Amino acid sequence: MSTEQTLTINGKKVNFTPGQTILEIARENGIDIPTLCYLDRCKPTGSCRICLVEVKGARALVASCAMPAAPGMEVQTESESVIKARRMVIELLLASGEHNCMTCEANGECTLQDLAYKYQVETVRFARPMEYFPTESNNPLIIRDFSKCVLCGRCVQACNEVQVNLAISFGYRGTRSKIVTKGDVALEDSDCVFCGECVRVCPVGALVEKKARYMGRSWEETKIRTTCTYCGVGCQIYLHIKDGRVLRVSGVDDGLPNQGSLCVKGKFGYEFIQSDQRLTTPLIREGDGFKEATWDEALDMVAKRFLEIKEKDGPDSLAGLTSARVTNEENYLMQKLVRTGFGTNNIDHCARL
Amino acid sequence: MAGLATVFGSGSMTNSIAEIEDADVALVIGSNTTETHPVISTFVKRATLGKMKLIVADPRKITMTNFAEIWLRQRPGTDVALLNGLLNVIIAEGLQDQAFIDERTENFEELKKTVAGYTPEKVEEITGVPANSLKEAARLYAKAESATILYAMGITQHTSGTDNVKALANLAMATGNVGRPSTGVNPLRGQNNVQGACDMGGLPNVYTGYQSVTDPEIKKKFEAAWGVALSDQVGLTVVEIMNAVDEGKVKGLYIMGENPLVSDPDSNHVEAALKKCGFLVVQDLFMTETAKMADVILPGTSFAEKDGTFTNTERRVSMVRQAVEPVGEARSDLEIINDLASRMGLSWTADTAEKVMEEIAELTPSYAGISFARIEENGLTWPCPDKDHPGTPILHEGKFARGKGLFTALEHREPAEAPSDDYPFTLTTGRILYQYHTGSMSRRCEPLEYMAPRCEVEINPDDAAEIGVNDGDQIMIASRRGEIVAAVNVTDMVPSKVVFIPFHYAEAAANRLTISELDPVAKIPEYKVCAVTLKKVVNAEAGAEEEAKAAAQ
Ligand code: SF4
Ligand code: SF4
Ligand code: SF4
Numbered sequence: 071m072s073t074e075q076t077l078t079i080n081g082k083k084v085n086f087t088p089g090q091t092i093l094e095i096a097r098e099n100g101i102d103i104p105t106l107c108y109l110d111r112c113k114p115t116g117s118c119r120i121c122l123v124e125v126k127g128a129r130a131l132v133a134s135c136a137m138p139a140a141p142g143m144e145v146q147t148e149s150e151s152v153i154k155a156r157r158m159v160i161e162l163l164l165a166s167g168e169h170n171c172m173t174c175e176a177n178g179e180c181t182l183q184d185l186a187y188k189y190q191v192e193t194v195r196f197a198r199p200m201e202y203f204p205t206e207s208n209n210p211l212i213i214r215d216f217s218k219c220v221l222c223g224r225c226v227q228a229c230n231e232v233q234v235n236l237a238i239s240f241g242y243r244g245t246r247s248k249i250v251t252k253g254d255v256a257l258e259d260s261d262c263v264f265c266g267e268c269v270r271v272c273p274v275g276a277l278v279e280k281k282a283r284y285m286g287r288s289w290e291e292t293k294i295r296t297t298c299t300y301c302g303v304g305c306q307i308y309l310h311i312k313d314g315r316v317l318r319v320s321g322v323d324d325g326l327p328n329q330g331s332l333c334v335k336g337k338f339g340y341e342f343i344q345s346d347q348r349l350t351t352p353l354i355r356e357g358d359g360f361k362e363a364t365w366d367e368a369l370d371m372v373a374k375r376f377l378e379i380k381e382k383d384g385p386d387s388l389a390g391l392t393s394a395r396v397t398n399e400e401n402y403l404m405q406k407l408v409r410t411g412f413g414t415n416n417i418d419h420c421a422r423l
Numbered sequence: 424m425a426g427l428a429t430v431f432g433s434g435s436m437t438n439s440i441a442e443i444e445d446a447d448v449a450l451v452i453g454s455n456t457t458e459t460h461p462v463i464s465t466f467v468k469r470a471t472l473g474k475m476k477l478i479v480a481d482p483r484k485i486t487m488t489n490f491a492e493i494w495l496r497q498r499p500g501t502d503v504a505l506l507n508g509l510l511n512v513i514i515a516e517g518l519q520d521q522a523f524i525d526e527r528t529e530n531f532e533e534l535k536k537t538v539a540g541y542t543p544e545k546v547e548e549i550t551g552v553p554a555n556s557l558k559e560a561a562r563l564y565a566k567a568e569s570a571t572i573l574y575a576m577g578i579t580q581h582t583s584g585t586d587n588v589k590a591l592a593n594l595a596m597a598t599g600n601v602g603r604p605s606t607g608v609n610p611l612r613g614q615n616n617v618q619g620a621c622d623m624g625g626l627p628n629v630y631t632g633y634q635s636v637t638d639p640e641i642k643k644k645f646e647a648a649w650g651v652a653l654s655d656q657v658g659l660t661v662v663e664i665m666n667a668v669d670e671g672k673v674k675g676l677y678i679m680g681e682n683p684l685v686s687d688p689d690s691n692h693v694e695a696a697l698k699k700c701g702f703l704v705v706q707d708l709f710m711t712e713t714a715k716m717a718d719v720i721l722p723g724t725s726f727a728e729k730d731g732t733f734t735n736t737e738r739r740v741s742m743v744r745q746a747v748e749p750v751g752e753a754r755s756d757l758e759i760i761n762d763l764a765s766r767m768g769l770s771w772t773a774d775t776a777e778k779v780m781e782e783i784a785e786l787t788p789s790y791a792g793i794s795f796a797r798i799e800e801n802g803l804t805w806p807c808p809d810k811d812h813p814g815t816p817i818l819h820e821g822k823f824a825r826g827k828g829l830f831t832a833l834e835h836r837e838p839a840e841a842p843s844d845d846y847p848f849t850l851t852t853g854r855i856l857y858q859y860h861t862g863s864m865s866r867r868c869e870p871l872e873y874m875a876p877r878c879e880v881e882i883n884p885d886d887a888a889e890i891g892v893n894d895g896d897q898i899m900i901a902s903r904r905g906e907i908v909a910a911v912n913v914t915d916m917v918p919s920k921v922v923f924i925p926f927h928y929a930e931a932a933a934n935r936l937t938i939s940e941l942d943p944v945a946k947i948p949e950y951k952v953c954a955v956t957l958k959k960v961v962n963a964e965a966g967a968e969e970e971a972k973a974a975a976q
Contacts, residue, residue: 211870234468234490263856264874265461281870294746297733299726300859302612303440303462304735306801309727309746316727316747326801327440327737333461335859338870342725343747345867348708349722350751360720365752365762372677372719373766375702379675385654389664389673392625393680393756394614396723397731397743399779400756401616401623402631403771404679407760410651411767415636415658416673419625420614420686 077143092134092145093121103147104156104188106163106181106273107222108135112231118222119159120185124149131155153189160191167202168217169274176275178288182220203248209258210280211338212269214249219276221247225268233331237262266337270321270330281338282310282318295322298336299395303327305336316340376412385413392419426588427608428633430596430831432824435618437607438571439737439804439816444470446605448567450560452480452591453502453577453951456487458856460575460611460736467573476567478560480505481577482851483881483923484916493560497550499851499921500581500838500952505557506590507833508546510538510597512561519565520599528596528828537832549835565598569605576613576853580950582839582940589831596828602819612736614860619734622790622805623783627658632787648786651769661687662939669696677704679756680723684712685861685929688937688950691905706759709863712929722753725864729755731776732798734805737816740793741802838952839940842920846902846954848886849921850936853951858927865927878931879912881923882957887913890957897960900924902953905935908960922955 074085079092079101086095091114096103107118116133123134126144131152134145146152163182171177185191203216221240226249229238237260241250251260269277293308306325310317319340321330352368353360363371379387390408392401401419408417428434443449443466456464464487471477471490479491480502488494497505513519514535524531543554564570572595578587591608600606612618624630634641637655646653659667665687667673676697687693697703697716705717714720726733728749734740749755754762757776764771773779777795784790792807792814803814818824842849857875859865866872880900882892892898896911900922909924909931917923926933938953 209870210873231472232469233465234472258874263457263461264870294744295742296726296744296746297615297735297741299615299733299864301460302615302617302736303460304615304733304737304739304741304802305462306741311746314747327735327739328462331462331465334857334874335461335865335871339859339865339868340727341869342708342864342867343727344750345709347710347867348750348753349710349714349720350753351722352752353717353720355718363719365754368719368721369759369762369766372704372721373763375718376675376677377767379702383674386656386658387673388675388677389659389667390677391661391664391679391681391683392620392623394617394620395680396616396620396756397726397729397776398616398619398623398734398740398783399731399776400679400760401620401625402779402783403757403760403764405624405630406649406771407764407767407769408677409630409645409653410649411764411769413651413654415627415654415656416664417625417658418627418661418664419617419620420661420681420683 075139075141077139077141077145079145080147086139088139090139092123092125092132092137092139092143095139096134096145096147101147103134104185105135106185106220107224109224109227109232109271112227115223115227118163118220120156122152122155122159123147124152156185157189157191160185160189161194163220164191165194166220174218174275175278175283176272180275181273206256207280208256211264211334212257212266213278213280213283214257215276215278216248218274219249220274221249222273224271224273225249225277228267228271233265233267235261235263235265238268264334264338266332266334279318279338281341285317286310286312291317293320295325298332300335300339301333305332307332307336309340316343380412386416388412388414389416392417394419426585427592427610429585430589430592430825430829431601431608431819432826433818434610434633435818436609436611436737437601437818438605438609439739440466442605442816443467443571443573443609444475446470446475446567446569446571448476448478448564448570450478450480450564450570450572451487452572452574453579453587454573454575454611455481455483455485455577455853456573456575456611457485459613459854461856463573463611476563478563482918482921493556493563495552495556495560496918497552499849500583501550501835502578502581502587503583503590503833504541504546504549504835505552506587506594507538507541507835508543508550508552508557509561509564509594510534511541511546512543512558513565513597514538516562518562519597523599524597527602527823528830530830530832531597533832534593534597534830537834541835564594567600569603570595570598570600571606572600572608573611574609575611577951579610581952583836586831586833586836590833592828593830593833596830601828602817602821602823604817607817610736613854615735616733618736618738619732619740622734622787627660630786631783632789634787645786665693665696668700671699674701676700676702677706678713678717679706680708682707682711682713682861682863684716685932685934686926687939688934689904689939690932690934692939706756707863708753709867711861711863721759722751723759724749724753724755728753729757729776731757732780732795738804739802740790740798740805742795742798840903840938840952840954842954846956847920848955848957850900850902850933850953850955851921851923851951852926852933852937853923855925855927858925860927862927862929878907878909878925878928878933880909881912881914881917883917883919883921884913884915885919886922886957887911890959892959899958899960900936900955901958902936902938902955904938907931907933907935922957926950
């Protein structure tokens, strides 16, 4: 492209389009600059200072997520001063809260933990503030543990710029800063619609799904990609499975059409799958109630009765209702059965309803 | 979606979900998008933070109105008048896309004659929408480079549903907003696989891919493939089936994954009919209200226990994958139907979902290019006519599926049941965010049930004051067909003299009240308008009893 210009990152010449940030260009070229607060599809805030890089000639380190590239720039992403600065930032973040990984849900998929590991930050030299806002855990969906919140603002951006639910923002000031709903009420009394987008983007263990807590570590789970079973949007989801049970649900990051986003039903509506109220065996009517039956008994009876009715009263005395809930393949077989086995076109479902 | 199929030649969303975000203008009508299609609503809301201007037309003050440039609050059941009014302004001010009209459509002159009678002033009389707002909305929509229309059950669930859809198509065609990115007329389908159930021929008049059962050539093709003689008579629709059961004409009924006793209009009638059914088989996950009436119940499996595909509202065919073993002895519907087929003397060979999809692809031109191997990742949007075809996100590019787009001249008709002295309120029903359909799945999920545990009827503050009820009071809602008791939610969401009830709650089933009056073409019941009366439940015990009953269920 004629509009392309070049700069160097870690001594390597790379092309870019004017308007791109240093971070974007680095990522395009497979150069890893760590980030914490940076959120895809949102305006960079540059607040966490983890993505600092050294630009030759600049007086201070710059936040690569917010810095537009200029032609001829010479950027260092892992220089000594960069590493020193990052370690300081990480240490301060660790000191700002109760980052005891042992029982934290985020253990193993925590950006802060990964950063501490990568930059070998072992000891925390700074005194800890001992008082935190109390953990909010009264609703069965989302736990907010303020002792682990690093105030990166990703949840605020996810809620306001991605899902546009406008439920949370930064509240109070300084060391008393807190992510708040309007009026600092509990989530369930606020504009929050429990889409779970904030949980998805929280880089630490400050936002946790209550039902999944203490149920399994991320590395113990198998993730199966599938399609949400509720509304017609057809969001792409992962079912997280451990020991044959569905532990939780997450959105597929680049999945179409939802690009990782979900709503409360897709995110928190999975318990019905293994509910103890599920029907587990065929049932045949007996007076006012039902008796359990084997599949052979039940299916023989169904086939026999349908064939009898067809014989006696003709094919059009039978009908089938297929379902907007089951798969295409099952719908196909159902209409095929009604059309070929019953011999009628009396087949419909509640599309209209 | 009979209306769109008639005028465009295809009844589905014309454009893809992703495109919505780039539209200059969106008209959201009859869709409470944030509650019923939450993730689609995020595309619209995000876009309004940028360049998009949003027009919302809805009798209720839905969340989307917070993001709207213009909110048209029409009286329930007056959409045709409203849309004719928009066209009246567009034509009067010369804002139509004449080149598009001349080249790609027919019957514009008829339309012009009819909408001439719908001046903004007259439309204000019928709909209650101020003439000035109507004019502004018309200009905004017509002048946009790309304008998209999103609609849902608020448009279709009326006796005039088909007309409403055609009126939307008129609006889009008159302004050239079809067949280009970020435009179109887009029905948002309610349930996850409604689109797929229709595509697969779960309809009385068509085989897969909307191939007509009355077309001799098509019938021959299916007879050859399936190896049996087929009926060339169009079958009965859902509501007609229930009537036929009631009349004793249908004696054997096989219901898979549906709960018509709660989902269908006029449930008292459905209940009476099912009681008479000679032999009723229900296949479901749970002991639903309908299953309780069955002669045989077959336990099916949920989406997490089987392989297959769903087709979403934008025609995207995506994979469903087994993640856990079926509970107890439950079996997938695929397995059950296959087994039943062989017991009925049929010899079918496709015993896995993948093989069934191969059979579907062979018989269905629009699915011909779809196979499990191709949709491992992101699915394909039909029409996908061959194995190399990339899918078709945008329909009607360059040419409508039926050739020329058809304008339809439409007159406003009042809903089937108007409010009267005895039933002075208009009831409108719908969905809420935290529950789904008849609740058989969502109500068994603690987080969802926690957020919306009981049926709440929305009542305007003025009406609440008049009846003497407050938030949380029990109130009886009665129509000519039945009555229910629910808790009051006093809110300006609804205008005066209109009440809203979600239909998810069996213990306060809104469909005991609704009317089974159908749109004559699409055969969709008029869920969105019927006349009711409200009465405060004075006896505190009665209220408590109702609550206890609810808790027990
Ligand atoms: S809750 Fe999580 S995402 Fe939100 S500010 Fe705190 S650490 Fe960041
Ligand atoms: S769950 Fe969704 S609506 Fe609620 S705070 Fe998080 S992002 Fe916002
Ligand atoms: S996650 Fe929500 S929006 Fe997405 S398909 Fe499921 S119910 Fe629909």
